[in-house]
Amino acid sequence: MKSMTTTLFVLLILTALTFGLRTALGDDDDDDARDWLRRESIGFAPPANPLYVEECGDCHMAYPPGLLPGASWKRIMSGLEDHFGDNAELDPAVQRKLTAYLIAHSAERSHLRRARAVMRSVGDSAPLRITETRWFRHEHDEIPARWVKGNDEVRRFSQCDACHRDAARGRFDEDNVVIPGHGRWDD
């Protein structure tokens, strides 16, 4: 009996170590062990690339690459002189680096559940706007437009972090939604 307890104990330690090591040493975004351990709390792997956050997070939140397919990122990155009405031009070497990064971490390359939902909703298309994907519209279909477009502290659905308080950590679940002027989201 004692040896069985010891065996079970050792197995438990080994399992914990395995997951711990996998989490610590593995790919820092789409890690299945981490995903399993934290269940649904991570919606999209937050961008872990400091260059991306610096170059693409000045005017808006640095969007997690898993929110769009690679083809979309390619389109966006090849049209930066007119980036939704703004000029977001980059040094060519930086542009190449960031395009490669975005494609490498795009929705179809992610194991996370929601990224796969994004892919199902876009199919073969390469939308330019995250907010126009069927998946996004479905997730936000209960939000009155006036809470966003008519709200000076939010303005657009593309300003995720105006309401999703944990967006920088890739968490978009309802528990962390506070809509300016309207309080916590409670459905």
Added chain:
Amino acid sequence: MKTSFSIALLLLSLTAGTTSAGSTTAVDKLLQQYRNAGAGPFSAERGQRFWHDSVRTVDGRERRCTTCHTTDLRARGKHVRTGKAIAPMAPSMNPKRLQKAKKIEKWFRRNCKWTLGRPCTPQEKGDLLRYLESQ
């Protein structure tokens, strides 16, 4: 005692040229580049006029530097579309400004094109830098 004093003096003289208020290595580097392109001398006054007076109308809306940065360089600005806060331009309020040549050039490229519809000339950029560093 004498040796350490000499070393201290040497170190002091090396650092003295780099951190006086308003004048940074990045700005000096860029101004020299602009001079090499035939521009100069540079004027903060001209830079100020350029910053505040340049305007272009697109789809019935005016675009100026002050559209996002406001008329007060010490104040926080706001991105005209996204509403995202923009840190003050004045180095006296925001010591991170004007520290990196690449960053300065990046924003000149983007914002001159968006605001004016064309790149700023080396003369204009030099004048602007003289103006901004004085704030």
